[in-house]
Amino acid sequence: MTVVTRFAPSPTGFLHIGGARTALFNWLYARHHGGIFHLRIEDTDRVRSTDAAIEAIIDGLKWLGLDWDGEIVYQFARAPRHAEVANQLLAAGKAYHCYCSPEELDEMRKAAQAAGKPMKYDGRWRDRDPKDAPTGIKPVIRIKAPLAGETIVVDGVQGEVRVGNEQLDDMILLRSDGTPTYMLSVVVDDHDMNITHVIRGDDHLTNTFRQRMIYDSMGWDAPHFSHIPLIHGPDGAKLSKRHGALGVEAYRDMGYLPAALRNYLLRLGWGHGDDEIISTAQAIEWFDLGGIGRSPSRFDFAKLDNLNGHYMRQSDDTDLAKAVADTLGKANDAASVALLTRAMPGLKSRAKNLKELAENAGFYVQSRPLAFVEKAQAILVAPETVALLPKLIETYTAAATWQAAALEETARGFAEAAGVKLGAVAQPLRAALTGSTQSPPIFEVMEILGKGEALMRLGDALQIKG
C-alpha cells in the first residue's frame, strides 16, 4: 500500500510555525515511505479565505523545501461532490433534514450552558416525518449519530482514545445554503484523495470522533490518524504573535536558513535518541510516528539560533556571500561578491543569522570614509593611538607582502619595539579598518581588504578628531 499524506491548511492567514511543522511531518512521512504528499487548500470559508494567504502558504512551503506531489487541491471547488455525499447519506436514511432555526439552536446552547453541559443538538428533527417540514425554511442536513456505545480511535501518537457516543450529536453536514461543512469536506476529500495517514494538530483529536461517524455511515475505511501536540510559546501559553506564531516568511526575513528551521521543527516534538543535528536526508530515513512526543512543546528562539549558527557555518561561502551582497545592495557588484566570498570563513562563525551576517560584513564593502561606532572612535582619538598610528602606517606602507601571517608578524615586531602588547596595535587597526571594536581576525581583514584599501582607511583614521 502506498502511503499518502496531505497538508491541508485553511488560507485565512500566513503559514505559521505550527502549520509548517505539521507540513514537515507529513512530508517526511510520505518521503520516508516513498509515498505521496498532497497539498490541499481548505478554502471553504469564503469570507475569511484570501488569495494572499494561499500565496503565503505556497511560498512558505517552497522556501522550506517541502515539495508536494500533483496538483494543489482547492476544497471549495469540490463542494458539489461534498453535497453529493450528504445527499447520498440522506437517501440512505443515515442523515436527515433539520429545520431548526438559529434562534432555537441558540436557546439550546444557553440551556446547555446553564446546566453545565456541552452544547448538544437534541435531535428534534431526527425522526420526524418529512411531511412536518415547514415551508419557506431551508433545512440543513444532519448526520444520524450513534446513540449508544462508544467510538474508539487508534491514534498513532496518542494511542487508543475512546469517547462515549452519547457525547456526540447529530452534526451538520450540509448548511442551509447547500454548502458543506468542514467535517464533511475533510472526510470526503481525504477519502477521495486516498489519504492513508492523517497527521495533524492535536486540536483535531476530538473532531476525529465526529469524522469517524461519516466514514462509518459511508462504509469507508478511515485513514490512520496521528495527532501531534501543539506548539506553545516560551511561557507555556498558546503561541501568540509575540512569541513566534509568525509566518515562515518572517523567519526568512529574520535571517534564518530553511535547513535550520527544518531541523529545529523536526526536533520540536520528535526525537531520535540523542541526535540533534539531523540533515534532511537523514530525517527522511529516520522519521517515524513513534518518535513523536505526546506533550506540547515550547518554542525556543535560543535553540533555533544555535541551530541556525550551525547551518550557517556549514553553508557554502559563495552562497552566503551572494545572500549578504543582496541585502547590502551589492548583488550586481561582482568584485564585492568575490571579496565577501573570501571574507566569509571569518564572518560566518560570528553571526547567528543572515541579517547579523550582513551587518557584520558591511564594513568590507562600505565606501570610505567609514562610519565608526563610539568605542572605535574613542580608540582612534586616544593619545596612545595618535602617537602610534602614523608610524604603523609607515611600517605597513613599506610591507613587501600582504598576507595575514606576515602582517601579523609585522604587528608583533612593531608592538615589541614600542613596548606594548599586540592588542594595543590590533585594536586601533581594527577600529580604523572596520569602524568597530569587534570583527574577524584583523590581519585576515587586512589581507582581504588589500593593501591599497587598508592603507587608505588607516589614513582616514588619522583625520578623526575627538
Place this chain on the structure above:
RNA sequence: GUCCCCAUCGUCUAGUGGCCUAGGACACCAGCCUCUCACGUUGGUAACACGGGUUCAAAUCCCGUUGGGGACGCCA
C-alpha cells in the same frame, strides 16, 4: 462547566520494570584557546509534579490529586 489529551533539568528531549547515583542538546556559569568578538574545547549548576497502590524491583504499570493544553459553531 462537560468531554478528551498531556506531565523527566529553565527549554527541547533520551528513557517502553532492573543497564538510572536519570543520558544528550540549547541556555546559563567557570576554565582553556586568543589581536577583539565569535567559533571550538574542558568542566559545572540543574529534572522524574504530588499522593497512594502493584512488584523482589517503578521515571517507566494502575488509581487519585494538582497543574497545563485542546474540543464543545450552519469556522476551519
